[in-house]
Amino acid sequence: MDWLSALADMSKIMGGVVAALTLIGTVTGWWKKGPGRRRTWTKNFKQLAPGVRPAYVEALFGEPAFELAVPVLSITPGTGSRLGLTERVWPLATEGYLTTWSGESDVVAYSLTTTSKRFKPKIRIGSSWDSTRPALNVRLGRTRLAQVSTALDLPHPEEIASWKGARRHEYYEMYYFGNPGHYMTWACGVSGTGYRAGEAGAMERLGPENSAFLRGDLIEKLPVDQRLALDAYRAHAVVNNLMVQGVERVSICPEVPRSGPDHDLVRTLEKPPGFLGKIKVRRQLRRLEGRPAVWERVQHRLTGRFRR
Template sequence: MYSLTTRSRLFRPRVSIGPHRITLGKTALAALPSPNVEDSGPWFELGARRFSYAEEHYFGNPGGYLRWVVGMSDAGSPLTPPVGCNGDARAAEDVAAYRHAARINSVLVIGPAIDLEGVLPRGIAPDLDTVRLLELRNPARVALTTRYYSAKTAVERWKHRNREFREGPLP
């Protein structure tokens, strides 16, 4: 069992899940088939300060005979808590609306010997009560972001000057 979670818009890995290809932090949950409610899931939890949503997918041979769990976690980014889900997994309209709005920020790959009920929904990503993660405003991250946006601004200014040069001065 292993998990992959994105916490930044700079880290958007592409992951193949059976016949589907997703980008963490970008692909909506609705891009994957709806989970079969009779078999298992979706699992969701909404607390005072923590939330998570997870749904299982099994694709047989194309998925490597593994169970793929995708969803949202408060450990990842972007954050979309399952507000419309009132603890009732059968409220299909709430879950369908949430699946269209939420972006997948976590993927969990599970072998056949592990029981999902003991892992989900919180096990889809690192547990923020036991794992300490790099703070979003880390000095290294701030320096990297500053350099990125200053370079982007310089390129935009250069393009604007070239456009003015080609078109000539305005009357």
């Protein structure tokens, strides 16, 4: 009967639609977890904002790998003081980290760090899209510190945090734009955990009385040698970390401030390199120790045989 044939044809069409949707879902899931994961991380990071619930972050990124209490110092007048916040860290495969600092019910600050040349997210800072005030798309792993203040048409950052130790170092600059920037503060930093961290060296503490913090208007009053060193550093150092804060400004771990995860903590998750990676690491270690490369040793032995 005609109606039976029509029903059979309809069943075939529906089966094809279901199969196509299943295939699309499979390909989409593969893309988000594979080649397109960097785009997904960046998209999800842009959906965050100061004040969101920690559960909202987990809905976007899953469960964090680390959760620990860290000391903080509130630096916004009239907001009171905080004894500490909960820091949560999400490894983004082997290419970066998402870090949040939260109170009991809200995210006070959050940051994105790149650890790979392949992960270079572009994030807008400054005034919002509906404002004519300056703004800049910072590309982590590529934009240099000096480019930030120049593009934003500012004489200097609002504040600088810097320090270096025997093994580690941190640096970041804070920028605030009031209402055009939704009262958010951005910290463009060079995290010791991130990509190209030590390429430009490191900056000592620049603040008064050996403080790690220096107000931007005091940059001009630095001794000449420190000012020249800072200018050279900012001209070469690449932003590998971006932290966002809201109305309440805080300094994370104020004695040794940072805008990204603790390197000594997250490096415990580092995986051993592959075969070619091990060869590269061993070559670098030989150079640091002043030992000859393998081909140099072979050449030396062959030269010695011919001389005999």
